[in-house]
Amino acid sequence: MPRDEVARAINSEVKAGRGSPHGGVFLDIASRHDADYIKKRLPSMYHQFKELAEVNITVEAMEVGPTCHYVMGGVEVDPETAAAVVPGLYAAGEVAGGMHGSNRLGGNSLSDLLVFGRRAGAAAAARASTSRAPALSEEAVTEAARAALAPFERDGGENPYTIHQELQ
Numbered sequence: 001m002p003r004d005e006v007a008r009a010i011n012s013e014v015k016a017g018r019g020s021p022h023g024g025v026f027l028d029i030a031s032r033h034d035a036d037y038i039k040k041r042l043p044s045m046y047h048q049f050k051e052l053a054e055v056n057i058t059v060e061a062m063e064v065g066p067t068c069h070y071v072m073g074g075v076e077v078d079p080e081t082a083a084a085v086v087p088g089l090y091a092a093g094e095v096a097g098g099m100h101g102s103n104r105l106g107g108n109s110l111s112d113l114l115v116f117g118r119r120a121g122a123a124a125a126a127r128a129s130t131s132r133a134p135a136l137s138e139e140a141v142t143e144a145a146r147a148a149l150a151p152f153e154r155d156g157g158e159n160p161y162t163i164h165q166e167l168q
Contacts, residue, residue, distance in 0.1 A: 007066035014065075024065025030058055082120030088127065090120035 001009075010025050020026055029038060035058035039046050042057070049055040049062050075084050075091040082090045093113040 010064070010066055020063045020065075022063060022065070024063050026061040027064045028061035030060060035059070077116075077120075079116075080119065081123035082116050083123055088124075090124045092116040092120040 010019075013019055013025050014023060018025070029042075033041075038058045045062075046057055049057045053062075055062050075089075075096050077084050077091050077096050082092050082096065084091055093116070094109060096116065
């Protein structure tokens with residue numbers, strides 16, 4: 001099945017209370033294929049589970065779950081210009097919803113970025129050559145800079161490295 005369908009199926013199982021202890025599901029390919037087939041068709045998966053999780057997927061089920069890779073992207077853009085609804089904002093590549101959606105394959109992302117990145121660049125250049133920059137007060141710029149730097153200047157609070165590790 002395509003991986004977007006698999007990710008949705010996993011999510012449905014987890015939401016229905018049939019998930020694994022870590023929020024995924026158990027995938028058993030050992031009962032469907034022999035060890036030689038699995039090693040030949042899924043060599044990197046076999047190696048990763050064996051080395052990193054001490055799970056031999058040729059004889060036992062592996063715990064799997066969808067990651068952000070399957071649900072990323074989301075800035076809605078015009079397909080011809082890559083312009084977002086925010087005036088002057090253009091998005092291309094994995095930040096944009098893209099034409100492949102949640103079934104984007106790795107190879108598609110490069111062509112998507114090249115095609116829509118060029119469209120975004122051309123549209124942004126055309127807009128920049130025909131429109132004036134918005135008037136900004138020095139006070140507005142100072143306040144925006146203060147807000148952007150505030151997380152780096154506070155004491156205490158959450159450790160970003162701990163949060164990053166927990167998200168992984």
